[in-house]
Amino acid sequence: MSPQPTTMLNGDGVYRIVWVPGTDRLRGWCWCGESRESEDPVELWASLLAHPDEHPGRGTAPAPGPAPTKLVGA
Amino acid sequence: MTTTSFAHNQWYVAAYGSEIGRELFTRTICGESILFWRTEAGEVTAMADRCVHRRFPLSEKPSRLDGDTVVCGYHGFTYGADGVCVSVPGQKRVPRTARLTSYPVKEQDSFVWVWIGDKDKADESLIPRAPWLDSPDYTTVCGMEPLAARYGLLVDNLLDLSHETYLHGGYIGTPEVADTPITTEVDEKAGVVYVSRHMDDAACPPFYAKSTGITGRITRWQDIEYHAPCLYLLHSRIAPVGAPGPNADGGDPDAFHVEVVYAITPETETSTHDFWAVARDFALEDQEVSDFLWENNRTVVLQDVVALNRLEQVIASEPAGTQELSINIDTGGLAARRILKRMVEAGTAASTAAEPAAAVR
Numbered sequence: 001m002s003p004q005p006t007t008m009l010n011g012d013g014v015y016r017i018v019w020v021p022g023t024d025r026l027r028g029w030c031w032c033g034e035s036r037e038s039e040d041p042v043e044l045w046a047s048l049l050a051h052p053d054e055h056p057g058r059g060t061a062p063a064p065g066p067a068p069t070k071l072v073g074a
Numbered sequence: 075m076t077t078t079s080f081a082h083n084q085w086y087v088a089a090y091g092s093e094i095g096r097e098l099f100t101r102t103i104c105g106e107s108i109l110f111w112r113t114e115a116g117e118v119t120a121m122a123d124r125c126v127h128r129r130f131p132l133s134e135k136p137s138r139l140d141g142d143t144v145v146c147g148y149h150g151f152t153y154g155a156d157g158v159c160v161s162v163p164g165q166k167r168v169p170r171t172a173r174l175t176s177y178p179v180k181e182q183d184s185f186v187w188v189w190i191g192d193k194d195k196a197d198e199s200l201i202p203r204a205p206w207l208d209s210p211d212y213t214t215v216c217g218m219e220p221l222a223a224r225y226g227l228l229v230d231n232l233l234d235l236s237h238e239t240y241l242h243g244g245y246i247g248t249p250e251v252a253d254t255p256i257t258t259e260v261d262e263k264a265g266v267v268y269v270s271r272h273m274d275d276a277a278c279p280p281f282y283a284k285s286t287g288i289t290g291r292i293t294r295w296q297d298i299e300y301h302a303p304c305l306y307l308l309h310s311r312i313a314p315v316g317a318p319g320p321n322a323d324g325g326d327p328d329a330f331h332v333e334v335v336y337a338i339t340p341e342t343e344t345s346t347h348d349f350w351a352v353a354r355d356f357a358l359e360d361q362e363v364s365d366f367l368w369e370n371n372r373t374v375v376l377q378d379v380v381a382l383n384r385l386e387q388v389i390a391s392e393p394a395g396t397q398e399l400s401i402n403i404d405t406g407g408l409a410a411r412r413i414l415k416r417m418v419e420a421g422t423a424a425s426t427a428a429e430p431a432a433a434v435r
Contacts, residue, residue: 026405
């Protein structure tokens with residue numbers, strides 16, 4: 001039973017955390033494409049949101065994972 | 075300034091449209107007592123539920139509607155649909171300040187939305203949609219349960235559906251829910267959290283077995299879309315194991331779809347209006363299925379209400395900031411908390427900036 005790494009939100013500032021299949025670990029992606037792993041969601045959110053403001057600019061970095069589909073309720 | 079845990083400058087669901095007619099209707103939203111009624115033309119209108127004279131509730135009898143005016147049942151102050159006082163007893167001059175605070179409202183997707191905050195910032199395009207609720211392609215059952223707990227507890231509850239396995243076993247919970255990893259996405263700027271849990275081979279809980287007629291194991295997808303602060307959507311896809319997946323064009327004829335919608339509206343600091351709706355795209359005319367889903371979902375909601383009411387008592391008895399422990403299943407709920415905190419801070423900052431120096435009357 002594996003999770004689909006869904007990419008549903010298509011804003012230019014989307015953070016994404018995937019529960020790594022077969023492990024207890026989480027992998028998180030900043031909207032700039034950089035990723036990191038952790039076993040603690042509190043620590044992971046804190047590190048993602050505190051990611052230094054040294055990005056190339058919102059929307060210019062490749063989004064991780066497959067292309068977003070649709071956001072039904074938007 | 076009054077600091078609250080409510081997010082101001084936001085839209086909230088105040089009622090179902092069907093609740094508001096030509097009778098005076100009151101509901102407290104984010105600590106504000108609001109009077110709702112429909113004009114003779116059918117438009118919903120919202121204003122403070124307190125007469126400016128001596129604070130008598132305008133929803134309280136013998137207050138009454140007279141055409142498109144509200145007459146206070148205490149001394150007869152009379153207000154128009156815009157909240158402006160049009161007559162006072164015994165004198166011709168109506169004081170210039172005799173007006174009720176009015177609220178922007180929007181009727182959409184069977185809900186009545188009300189804007190809590192600075193009226194100049196009310197933008198109807200910001201209201202998130204739940205189009206299934208009044209779509210002819212779906213049949214919907216719905217209700218509202220009062221919750222004696224802070225709204226954040228319901229947000230926590232709905233963002234982490236692994237609790238279904240334990241709190242709602244025998245209804246919507248099966249072991250696979252808690253056992254299946256999730257993917258979480260957050261758009262901080264838009265205030266949206268998306269939590270996805272796709273179960274490839276799961277037991278079919280009674281909620282879906284009895285409504286769809288599926289007898290074997292199922293593919294069960296739960297895709298949560300939370301539009302902070304108020305609207306929660308659970309896109310639920312149910313199909314027999316082995317059935318084809320959705321088509322590239324979005325069509326999905328081999329699956330059953332249930333859209334579970336919650337509106338999480340704070341009443342006071344420690345109470346919440348728990349609006350719930352279940353819309354389905356199958357058995358549209360089958361009243362037995364409607365009755366079953368209404369009864370079953372209400373039972374599930376009430377199981378949450380009992381648990382969260384108790385949790386509220388516990389939290390209220392403990393010092394603020396008492397340590398919790400979060401694990402992987404809480405990833406979405408933690409994101410929602412951060413967004414809500416930011417929204418509360420933004421609303422508080424805006425109201426502080428806009429606050430007049432002193433009110434003299």
